[in-house]
Amino acid sequence: MTRRLLQGSEAVAEAAIASGCRFFSGYPMLPFTELLESMAKKLPAAGGVCISAESEIEAVNMALGAAATGARAATGSCGQGLALMQEAIAESALNELPLVVFNMARGQQDYFQATRGGGWGDYRTITLAPKDVPEAVAHTQLLFDLADRHRTPALLYGDYVIAHTSVGIEVAPLAFPPLPEKDWALDGTMSGTGRARQIWTWARGKPNTPGPGPNLAWQAIADKYAEIERTEARCEAEGTDDAEVVVVSFGTTAVFVDRVVEELRAEGVRIGSFRPVTLWPFPGAALAEATEGCRLVLVYELNAGQMVDDVRIHAADRSAVRSIGGVSQDASGMRQGDLLAADELRQRVRRALADGPAARSAR
Amino acid sequence: MSAPDPAAHPVADFKPDLLQSAEHELCPGCGHPVAWRLVLEALTDLGLSHRTVLVAGHGCYTQMMKLSDLDSLQCLHGRAPAVATGVKRMLPQTAVVTLQGDGDMVSEGLHEVLHAGARGERVTALLFNNGVFGDTGGHLTATTVLGQRTKTSLEGRDPEVHGYPIDVARLLAQLDGTAYVARGAVNSPGLVARTGRMIRRALELQMAGAGFTFVEVLTMCPTGWFVGTAEGPDYLEESMMATFGIGELKAPGQ
Numbered sequence: 357m358t359r360r361l362l363q364g365s366e367a368v369a370e371a372a373i374a375s376g377c378r379f380f381s382g383y384p385m386l387p388f389t390e391l392l393e394s395m396a397k398k399l400p401a402a403g404g405v406c407i408s409a410e411s412e413i414e415a416v417n418m419a420l421g422a423a424a425t426g427a428r429a430a431t432g433s434c435g436q437g438l439a440l441m442q443e444a445i446a447e448s449a450l451n452e453l454p455l456v457v458f459n460m461a462r463g464q465q466d467y468f469q470a471t472r473g474g475g476w477g478d479y480r481t482i483t484l485a486p487k488d489v490p491e492a493v494a495h496t497q498l499l500f501d502l503a504d505r506h507r508t509p510a511l512l513y514g515d516y517v518i519a520h521t522s523v524g525i526e527v528a529p530l531a532f533p534p535l536p537e538k539d540w541a542l543d544g545t546m547s548g549t550g551r552a553r554q555i556w557t558w559a560r561g562k563p564n565t566p567g568p569g570p571n572l573a574w575q576a577i578a579d580k581y582a583e584i585e586r587t588e589a590r591c592e593a594e595g596t597d598d599a600e601v602v603v604v605s606f607g608t609t610a611v612f613v614d615r616v617v618e619e620l621r622a623e624g625v626r627i628g629s630f631r632p633v634t635l636w637p638f639p640g641a642a643l644a645e646a647t648e649g650c651r652l653v654l655v656y657e658l659n660a661g662q663m664v665d666d667v668r669i670h671a672a673d674r675s676a677v678r679s680i681g682g683v684s685q686d687a688s689g690m691r692q693g694d695l696l697a698a699d700e701l702r703q704r705v706r707r708a709l710a711d712g713p714a715a716r717s718a719r
Numbered sequence: 720m721s722a723p724d725p726a727a728h729p730v731a732d733f734k735p736d737l738l739q740s741a742e743h744e745l746c747p748g749c750g751h752p753v754a755w756r757l758v759l760e761a762l763t764d765l766g767l768s769h770r771t772v773l774v775a776g777h778g779c780y781t782q783m784m785k786l787s788d789l790d791s792l793q794c795l796h797g798r799a800p801a802v803a804t805g806v807k808r809m810l811p812q813t814a815v816v817t818l819q820g821d822g823d824m825v826s827e828g829l830h831e832v833l834h835a836g837a838r839g840e841r842v843t844a845l846l847f848n849n850g851v852f853g854d855t856g857g858h859l860t861a862t863t864v865l866g867q868r869t870k871t872s873l874e875g876r877d878p879e880v881h882g883y884p885i886d887v888a889r890l891l892a893q894l895d896g897t898a899y900v901a902r903g904a905v906n907s908p909g910l911v912a913r914t915g916r917m918i919r920r921a922l923e924l925q926m927a928g929a930g931f932t933f934v935e936v937l938t939m940c941p942t943g944w945f946v947g948t949a950e951g952p953d954y955l956e957e958s959m960m961a962t963f964g965i966g967e968l969k970a971p972g973q
Contacts, residue, residue, distance in 0.1 A: 379809060405808045409801075410834040417798040417831070421774065421805025424792050429805065447795055542790040542806070544813040548737060548768030549788070556793040562785060563740035 359524040364489040368458070368514070369394035370527040371496035372430055377456070378404040379422035379429035381415040385437050386690050387519040388460035392432070416441040416457075423453045424555055426541030428500055432458030432512075435466035439474065445509050446475020450557045450577065452540070454503035456496075457481070457511045460519045463685055463692050464607065467662035470513050471636040477557075478574055480581045482510040482588065483635040485607040489523045494530060501532040506584055507540075513635060516691035517608045584637055591639035592631045595621060596646035599628030603705065604643070604667050605656040606632050609681075609696065613656055616702045625709065635663070640670035647672040654708055656701060657681040658692050680704040735759040737768060737788045745779055748948035750938025750955075751847055753905040755783045757915040757936075758816065758845065762789075765922055771814040774803040776823035778854045780847055783818060797828025800835035803842045814926060815842040821862040822852040825887050829861070832887065832933075839896030839930040843921045846887065846933070849940035850959055857943035861885045864962045868945060884962060888935050892968040898930030900969040904937035906952035910965065917967065929971060937963060 362370070369391055372380070380399055382392040392408065399406040405422075409415035415431045422429035433441065438459050448455040459466055470483045482502050486492040492514055503510040546552050550564055559574075561567025568576070594614065596602055605613040610631040617629045630646045632639050647653050653676045655664040661679045668674045684695035694700060734741045737759040745751060762771055775784035777796040784791045794802040799817040807815040824832050824846050832844060851869055852858040859871040862884050866875040876884070892900040899921050903914025914936055921932035937959050939951030946954045967973070 379805060381805070407804070407808070407838075411830060413798065414801040414804075414831060414834060417795065417801035418805040418808075420794070421792070421802035422809045423805070424802075425772075425806055425809040427809045429809075443795060444798070542772050542792055543810055544770040544772045544790050547771045547789045548763075550739070552739075552788045553790045554784070554793075555791070556784070558793075560785060562788070562791075563742075564788070 359526045361522055361524050362527070363390060363522045364492060364514070364518045364520060365390035365460070366394045367489055367493050367523070367525050367527055368496050369398055371493040372456070372500070373398055373402045373404070374527055374529040375497045375500035376428045377430050377500065378427045379419060380404065381407040381409045381418040381431050383409050383412045383415050383433060383437060385434050387462065387516040388433050388437070388458065390519055391458055391460055412437040412440040413444070416444040419455055420444055420448050420453060423448065423455045424542050426538040426543070428454070428456070428504070430456035430458065432460065435459060435461050435469055438466065438469060442474035443476070445481060446473060446477055446479050447557060448509045449475070449479035449481065450477050450574065451555050452507035452577065453555070454507055455509045456499050456503050457509055458514065459511055460514045460516070462516065462690055464515070464609065464658040465662070466513065467606070467635060467657065467659060470511055471638070471666070478578045480508070480584070480636055482506065482508060482584065482637070483513055484511070484633060485513040485635050486518060487607060487610045487631065489518055489521055490525060492518050493525065493527055497530045501535070502588065504535050506580065508584070513607060515608050588634060589637040589639040589642065590633035591642045592633055593628065593642065593646045595628035596630060597628070599626050600650055601625070601627040601652040601654065601709065602630050602647050602650050603627065603654045603656055604630045604663070606635060606663060608692070609656055609658060612696065612698050612701050615698050616705060619702070620705065638666045638670065640666070643667065643670045644672050647676070650676055652708060653677045654680045654705060656704070658684040658695050678708055680708055736763050738786055739788050740786050743782050743786060745782055746942040748939055748941040748951045749779065750849065750905045750940070750951070751780050751783070753911060754847055754914070754936040754938050755780070757911065757918050759787065761915060761919040761922055762814065765919065765926070767814045767922065767926070770812065771816060772806055772810065774799045774806060774815060774817045776817070776819035776828070778820035778823050780818050780820060796823055798831055799823070799828065800831040800840070800842070800844055804835055804838070804840045807840060807842050811841070814922060817842060817844045819844070819846055820853070821846065821848040821850060822860040825861040825885050829885070829887065833890060833894070836891045836894045836897045836931045836933065841925055841928055841930065843925045843932045843934070845918070846935040847938050848935050848959070848963070849938045849943065851940050851943035853940045853943040857945065862887070864958055867958060869943070886963060888933065888968050891931070891933050896931050897933060897969060898971060899924045899932040901933070901967040902935040902937070902963060902965055904955065904960065904965055906937070906939060906955040920970070924971065935963070
């Protein structure tokens with residue numbers, strides 16, 4: 357293979373297909389639209405099915421049905437469309453169905469939606485937030501693996517920059533350890549055998565094969581998520597060993613943070629950066645370590661303050677945490693606004709350094 | 720003719736093969752078990768016992784999913800036709816049957832069933848229509864007929880207040896993607912037999928790849944209707960059948 361010039365959405369589509377995705381459904385909404393277009397164009401040729409659904413609710417439920425047969429299935433939208441999908445994402449979690457969901461978000465305001473969710477029940481969604489297209493390609497493949505391995509919905513938190521940036525890239529299939537057999541999948545062949553299978557949130561089973569019931573089933577799912585929390589947290593930390601100040605950011609924003617932190621370090625400022633790669637599970641232990649002894653922990657996110665909650669929970673000294681991001685939507689409504697800029701970020705970091713730890717953010 | 724000896728013919732003898740247990744928790748006089756029996760018998764007769772997936776919605780009929788020896792997926796209220804779409808597209812050789820009530824399909828899920836019909840999904844969608852939310856205790860649905868009393872239309876369905884019932888079969892019959900649309904009932908032996916033939920025809924056409932197939936079955940819910948158990952069949956005829964006529968609304972060659 358050689359590198360080709362691909363738009364981020366096309367590259368993610370190819371990564372999904374390379375992962376064995378055989379079903380995709382979606383409802384157009386920028387900047388998710390191009391991923392849907394790419395899947396519609398590429399998936400049938402790979403032997404799969406792509407449906408341009410009549411609503412986000414249909415799209416996610418179709419994908420859930422496909423996943424129940426054991427096929428690798430995915431859907432997606434932007435945060436607004438994902439709001440409509442929350443019920444089914446929770447259902448997928450409580451039915452232990454592997455479902456990959458792409459949020460090609462219009463900004464960073466969907467952190468709570470991704471990490472807390474709006475469905476019912478004790479559930480979680482594994483969430484990966486790539487910082488650029490190559491990482492999105494790797495994350496897409498990792499998500500299909502994690503979804504199958506843990507039988508859970510798994511979400512890619514992308515954005516306009518990732519969806520629309522064209523890069524020279526080779527979408528090479530990644531290797532993963534073997535997965536357990538999908539002995540829960542429905543294909544109709546167990547019907548009439550006396551041992552027919554059942555996928556049901558309430559887990560009551562059938563007369564011949566009674567299930568554990570909701571309490572035991574849901575506790576087991578909660579235990580599974582606790583285990584994922586222990587084993588699957590991923591992060592990236594730069595220059596935090598000797599840092600007095602650490603800037604925390606996720607996704608595309610981190611590219612700007614890395615640049616500014618590098619510049620300031622060159623000036624002699626003892627500053628580092630920390631990026632949760634998994635938004636859930638949040639890499640809390642690693643953040644605590646990275647912020648040990650820091651006088652300032654600056655959180656740069658393009659929203660009114662969402663991830664800062666997790667940073668406050670896990671930072672070595674929560675009183676050192678300050679929000680330096682803010683609401684930042686482009687006038688088109690499709691992408692991040694003026695705060696996604698190195699100059700703006702540099703100014704905000706310098707101001708925070710000058711103010712020092714005494715000046716606390718309002719929250 | 721002498722009366723059958725109950726001891727010689729225990730109820731278990733009449734249990735369809737695809738039922739793991741005949742013990743259910745539905746109310747006396749409920750029409751659903753009769754209707755579901757027709758489905759299981761049709762699947763067995765057509766040799767689909769080992770290649771059927773049931774996609775069930777939420778309501779009293781969730782019992783059927785629990786008791787039947789069918790690979791089953793319980794899905795969100797209203798969404799069965801969308802879920803079944805994903806199942807069938809991945810398993811084109813498998814019979815996929817959705818089971819919903821009128822609250823599930825026509826109130827909550829009208830969007831899903833109409834679009835699945837329009838797309839011509841090769842599934843068989845079953846509507847057990849008793850004109851009321853039975854599971855919640857007798858509330859107004861989108862198929863509650865005019866004048867019908869429910870806990871949310873205490874003086875009877877009034878078009879000025881509650882609007883009119885929806886005939887979803889008639890809507891589906893207009894769509895190019897649907898191959899078969901029929902409405903039966905289970906309030907008399909003759910209609911039970913006729914409805915069984917409709918279900919069988921729908922499944923045959925699904926397996927022939929003809930398109931979306933749909934059978935609505937009018938069933939009794941004396942509990943939800945606030946009538947005596949034994950009055951259910953006659954009440955169904957007087958109330959629902961005046962609005963929802965029995966027959967094939969669309970079939971190949973028609």
